[in-house]
Amino acid sequence: MIRCVIEKVKETARLGIESSAFDGRVLLGLDRLGLNPVSQRHVASGSRAGVWLIGCEPADGTARYCRDCGAMGRVRSSWRRRFAHTPVGQHAVHLMVRVRRYECAACACSWTDDLTRIADEGRRLTDAAVWWAAAEVVLKSKSVLACARDLHCSWGALNRAVLEKGMDVLAADPRRLDGVESIGVDEHVWRHTRTGGRYVTVIVDLTPRRTGRPARLLDMVEGRSEKAFAQWLEERPRSFRDQVKEIAMDAFAGYKKAAARQVPHAVEILDPFHIVKLAGDKLTAVRCRLQREATGRRGTRTDPLYKGRRILLKTAGLRTDRQQARVDLLLADPANQPLALAHGAYQKIIACYAQEDRRKGRGMMAELIESLAVKGATPGCPELATLGRTLKRRMS
Structure with a gap:
């Protein structure tokens, strides 16, 4: 995808063009759009650099000839269309294109200037501006909102244009795979x-x-x-x-x-996240079961098991001394023996992924899974037995 974006930017920006006399029309890429600049005006924009408004007219001299009979038509009316173009430095550039409507006296038909070289139908940004924004997003991790501010256009117009180009060109590029x-x-x-x-x-x-x-x-x-x-x-x-x-x-x-x-x-x-999450869910399930068995209801803020719900899921090495003392007090209760088993397995899984030596970590994980998968290895803790069977099945 990155290669495709770079190629499109080079194509629209005409990078590598041969040296020639200075020409503002070439610098702005208006020759590729089939436009002739006729005026320029700078509009300030508060703390930002501002916008250059470039008045343009279509350069196609054959546009006024009738497409049906070939006779020369006359200009019936005209209006201006505004297109956001690639910025120059910190200044945005907007093209104010005069679009003419022609009519043919011979066959009574009418037509307008063809703007397909400038932008896709209904779009307010030139193709060069769209690919400039796509390159900023892909290559520089820039947000669409920041690009819209640089172009002085709406977020919605730019986001739709970038998504459409991405789906039409980038997503269809087989090289991205x-x-x-x-x-x-x-x-x-x-x-x-x-x-x-x-x-x-x-x-x-x-x-x-x-x-x-x-x-x-x-x-x-x-x-x-x-x-x-x-x-x-x-x-x-x-x-x-x-x-x-x-x-x-x-x-x-x-x-x-x-x-x-x-x-x-x-x-x-x-993946590690889901394995730790799965083990944490089993630990929480054991805690909730013991709470219901002891009190016949769900835990409240006065119950020790409920108060320790978050500390139990915290990595042992990250606990404070006070938090560790509360965990030790919970696990020392004989009634919480299943909780101690589940908590030990949970912390061992975290320790496996924390090992700097990956080979040693894999060995520790395999040993733990084998021990949990043995029938009767987790008395009074069916949740842990289920975890062992799940990991054993996925490991095989």
């Missing part, structure tokens, strides 16, 4: 409303993480089902599916089934 060997998949709450689907499946490229670079978004698919992920994989070319070696996911069985069906050779990885 080159070199993808490790992908991650997870669900995301996309819509916070009562109606309509709330979730989407997010697929990211994790391959750059090997060299310390950030992961990049590949696609977002509506829904969070096995069918959604399987269909996305099926729509990708066979060469892409063959090069995928690893798939990181959560404990959702649907994604696992889709990956096993479409890319059976890929290694399925349960």
Whole structure:
């Protein structure tokens, strides 16, 4: 995607053009848009640099000839259209293009100047401005709002233009899938409303993480089902599916089934966040069960188990002495023996991922999973036994 953006920016900016005499028309790229500048005016904009308003007229001399009979038409009326163009330094540039309507006396037809070289139909930004904004967003991690301020246009107009160009050109570029060997998949709450689907499946490229670079978004698919992920994989070319070696996911069985069906050779990885989250959920489930068994109700702010709900989930090395004393007091109670087992497993899982030696960490994790998967290894704690079976199944 980055290569495609750079190519488009070079194409619109005419980088590498041969040296010639200074020409403001070439500098602003008006020759590529088929425009002749006729006036200029600078408008101040408070604390910002301001806007250059460049008056332009279409340079096509054949536009006034009738497209049906070829006779020369006359100008019936004209109006100005305003287009945001690529900025010059800190100054925004807006093109004030005079658009003429012609009419033919011979065949009684009318037409207007063709502006397709300037911008797509209905758009208020030139193609060069759209690709400039796309490059700022992709290459410099700039927000669309900041780009809109530089261009002196609305956020909505720029956001729609960048998204349309991205979907038409960038998303359709097959090169964006080159070199993808490790992908991650997870669900995301996309819509916070009562109606309509709330979730989407997010697929990211994790391959750059090997060299310390950030992961990049590949696609977002509506829904969070096995069918959604399987269909996305099926729509990708066979060469892409063959090069995928690893798939990181959560404990959702649907994604696992889709990956096993479409890319059976890929290694399925349960990522650290979801493993720790799964162990934390089991620890919380044990605490809630013990609370109900002891009091017959849910916990309140006066119950020791309820007051320790957050401290129990905190990494042991990050607790204060006072917090550690409260945890030790809870776990020392014989009635809380299942809680002590779940808490110990939870902290061991965190310790496995905290190991600097990855080989040692993998060995510790494998040993822990094997011990939890043994029948009867967690007396009085069925939640921990379930965790062991889940991790054992995913490890195999």
